Amino acid sequence: MKRIAVMTSGGDAPGMNAALRAVVRAALAKGIEVYGIRQAYSGLLAGDFERLTNREVSGILQRGGTILQTARNDEFRTPRGQQKGLRRLNEHGIEGLVCIGGDGSLRGAMSLHNLGIKVVGIPGSIDNDIYGTDMSIGVDTALNTILDSLDRLRDTATSHERAFLIEVMGRNCGYLALVGGVLGGAELTLIPEKQLDLEEIGGRLEDAYMRGKNHAIAVIAEGARPNIHEVAKFLEERRIGFEVRITILGHIQRGGSPTAFDRLLASRMGIKAIELLHGGTSGVMVGLRGQEIVPVPLEDVTTKHQPASLDYYEMADILSR
Ligand code: F6P
Numbered sequence: 001m002k003r004i005a006v007m008t009s010g011g012d013a014p015g016m017n018a019a020l021r022a023v024v025r026a027a028l029a030k031g032i033e034v035y036g037i038r039q040a041y042s043g044l045l046a047g048d049f050e051r052l053t054n055r056e057v058s059g060i061l062q063r064g065g066t067i068l069q070t071a072r073n074d075e076f077r078t079p080r081g082q083q084k085g086l087r088r089l090n091e092h093g094i095e096g097l098v099c100i101g102g103d104g105s106l107r108g109a110m111s112l113h114n115l116g117i118k119v120v121g122i123p124g125s126i127d128n129d130i131y132g133t134d135m136s137i138g139v140d141t142a143l144n145t146i147l148d149s150l151d152r153l154r155d156t157a158t159s160h161e162r163a164f165l166i167e168v169m170g171r172n173c174g175y176l177a178l179v180g181g182v183l184g185g186a187e188l189t190l191i192p193e194k195q196l197d198l199e200e201i202g203g204r205l206e207d208a209y210m211r212g213k214n215h216a217i218a219v220i221a222e223g224a225r226p227n228i229h230e231v232a233k234f235l236e237e238r239r240i241g242f243e244v245r246i247t248i249l250g251h252i253q254r255g256g257s258p259t260a261f262d263r264l265l266a267s268r269m270g271i272k273a274i275e276l277l278h279g280g281t282s283g284v285m286v287g288l289r290g291q292e293i294v295p296v297p298l299e300d301v302t303t304k305h306q307p308a309s310l311d312y313y314e315m316a317d318i319l320s321r
Pocket of ligand 1: 011102169170
């Protein structure tokens with residue numbers, strides 16, 4: 001293999017730059033030329049390629065976001081778009097592709113693998129919803145941002161004896177809410193994987209008030225039902241004792257310098273991806289299983305679902321008393 005391309009795709013995640021740096025440097029060390037595709041599948045279709053050397057990836061290890069930029073693209077979801085993508089890769093003499101991104105992005109990578117390009121995926125998404133890896137790049141940094149926010153919000157919640165409802169990201173997966181709730185000492189956590197009704201939610205927070213707590217923190221996943229606004233409205237009407245305030249953390253969770261964990265994970269995954277591609281492997285994603293970085297078939301990654309572990313839910317229940 002003489003020339004490969006690399007892209008970052010889907011929502012950005014802290015550590016994508018660290019993964020990109022590892023991919024480029026590991027490939028160059030094996031004598032493989034690397035091209036960066038700007039703005040993911042949009043850039044692929046537009047032929048927006050840039051030669052990357054060790055210098056282009058210098059000084060990016062600690063930077064959040066992605067220097068290649070990213071995008072969500074509808075055209076590439078169609079067979080015609082995928083063919084056009086293959087053509088662009090052929091025009092540039094690209095034999096292999098490393099795609100760093102979430103499940104949607106890896107589905108795109110899978111389609112290129114099916115068209116004959118050698119492809120290895122790297123899981124990059126703060127949601128931790130990608131099948132086949134214990135952790136995706138960016139999750140740890142996002143969790144630390146959530147914890148920092150919860151700690152700050154508790155200060156003001158306690159000072160005013162208020163209940164704070166805090167919405168965190170995660171799309172349809174409750175991982176960030178669940179682990180954020182456990183580690184941030186939340187009184188209540190709502191996730192898409194386990195629905196509670198409004199009466200139960202009100203009862204739990206009222207109970208915290210009656211037991212003499214001087215604040216209540218409820219962490220609510222963006223995909224949870226009822227959603228944060230419905231919960232707030234219900235609590236206002238029910239009068240649970242605490243005054244209620246809402247905070248939506250939003251895209252703050254996606255930014256920032258990657259933690260040590262994310263830098264290490266990204267660097268290990270980047271090196272492993274090149275090792276696999278160089279050895280002729282295609283159609284896999286590199287995943288973290290325990291302490292090991294292992295190949296996982298993209299077929300599984302793109303068809304199976306990884307919900308948040310309900311073990312954490314029980315843990316949250318015991319620790320929130
Ligand atoms: O997948 C990452 C994520 O941040 C989700 O948690 C969230 O639902 C979504 O992306 C937001 O997407 P956008 O930045 O396109 O609004």
